[in-house]
Amino acid sequence: MHEPPTHVGDQDVLDTVRATWLPEADSVVHLPVGFGAHHWAASAAGERRLFVTLDVLGARDDADSLTSAYGAAAALAGDGLEFVHASLPPLTVPLADGLLSATPWVEGRRPERLDREATATMLARLHAAPAPDGIPHWRPLVGRDLSDDLAGRLRATWDGGPLSARAQAALRAHLPAIDVWVTRYHRLAEEAASRPGVPTHGEPDVHNQLVTEHGTLLVDWESLRLAPAERDLRALGAGGTMAEMFDLEWRLDEVQQYAVWFQQPHPGGADDLEAVEGLVEELGRPEWHEPTPLP
Structure with a gap:
């Protein structure tokens, strides 16, 4: 999403990231990318380390289906599909009205056209x-x-x-x-x-x-x-x-x-x-x- 959520602050995200995946995290920055979910870059000592996502629960996804999807993706990556960029364990944690997840930060770019x-x-x-x-x-x-x-x-x-x-x-x-x-x-x-x-x-x-x-x-x-x-x-x-x-x-x-x-x-x-x-x-x-x- 382009605009940060009004019901979740950066400090809420940072606290959850520290408690769950990256104790040494010292900052998060909301990223105006994607649509439907909110994303942040979590950094430590000036280096981006995690790509953090807040998924909103609703008619399409509940907590079980979302966590199961991330878990299945992690299993596919573990079975040798190196192109599957999967979430880190624990796969999801509750935050406000959604679930927070994180993947390792990877430098890259979106393709200009589909290969x-x-x-x-x-x-x-x-x-x-x-x-x-x-x-x-x-x-x-x-x-x-x-x-x-x-x-x-x-x-x-x-x-x-x-x-x-x-x-x-x-x-x-x-x-x-x-x-x-x-x-x-x-x-x-x-x-x-x-x-x-x-x-x-x-x-x-x-x-x-x-x-x-x-x-x-x-x-x-x-x-x-x-x-x-x-x-x-x-x-x-x-x-x-x-x-x-x-x-x-x-x-x-x-x-x-x-x-x-x-x-x-x-x-x-x-x-x-x-x-x-x-x-x-x-x-x-x-x-x-x-x-x-x-x-």
Whole structure:
């Protein structure tokens, strides 16, 4: 997130880091990176040592599923998948309304564009790995009643903040399309439930890759699930109707989260602006299509 949380201070994070992973830590700095979770760099004697994450618990993740996902990622890394940048033990600790976790600090950069060949190689190894004990299983994220729920929310005028009107207008304009997407999503989700599952990252695009001097890492493993491989292959533009289903899942999950976001009070800051742009983009982008296969 771009803006620090209002309910958790840097000292709270530093105290938890010292008590849990790095007793010699002397500072933390909030990092304006990612979206959905908050991140800090924890340092000792002027050297960055840990990348610290505060995940918010909610409908998508509870404490058990989040800790299980991080634990399964650690098991995959321990079994030889060197590109899995896993959390340190203890995997999570409670802080405010979420869970704090930490990974070793690694110098690197986000790729400017997706290296399809390198990504495909990592995903092939991930999908071939034995599923770790306790890995969370994928389940549909969007209910069949999403369209009805949105229609009910949209009846009253939203006045939660400066971006409420824009978000509400965009949702109203696309409500018929959302209804079509939900129907197709659940038809395909029934098929997905009958398919074999493999370990999947869930979001293996450039936003969750870190290019280092030792190779490319996949980061942010909170979305790790046992699921059809197409959940990841969607990032490569491959996977047929199952990838289409996961593309619909991403779109509809974004829609339902942002609907709640902009119905509620919000100040209109940088995170709110990014969120409303994300909502408009998800509502208006083209339908799923499968580009040229990998060579």
